[in-house]
Amino acid sequence: METPKRSIVKAVIWNVIGLMSMAMVGLWATGSLAMGGKMAAINTAIGLSCYVIYERVWARVSWGRVRG
Template sequence: MESRQRSVVKAVIWNILGLVTMTLVGLVATGSAAIGGTLAIVNTVIGFTLYVLYERVWAGIRWGRNV
C-alpha cells in the first residue's frame, strides 16, 4: 500500500505538469496569459483534489495486487 505522502508527492508532480500544459492551452485558446493561467490554476486545484481522493480509494482496493 502507498503512503499518503507518496500519493501527495505523485499528485503534486502530476499537477505541475498539468498546470504548465493547461496554461499553454489556455494561452493559445484565449490569447491571454492571465486567462490561461487562471484556467490552469482552477483546473489544477480540482484535478489535484480528485487525484488524491482517487489514489487513496485505489490504495484500499486489494483487487489485482500480488501480495
C-alpha cells in the first residue's frame, strides 16, 4: 500500500505538469497570461484535491493486485 506522503508527492508533481499545460491552453484561449494563469491555478487546486482523494481511495482497493 502507498503512504499518504507518496500519494501527495505524486499528486503535486502531476499537478505541476498540469499547471504548465493548462496555463498554455489558457493563454492560447484568452490571449492573456494573467487570465490563463488564473484558470490554471484554479484548475490545479481542484485537480490536486481530487487526485489525492482518488489515490487514497484506490490505495485501499485490493482488486487487481497480485500478492507474491
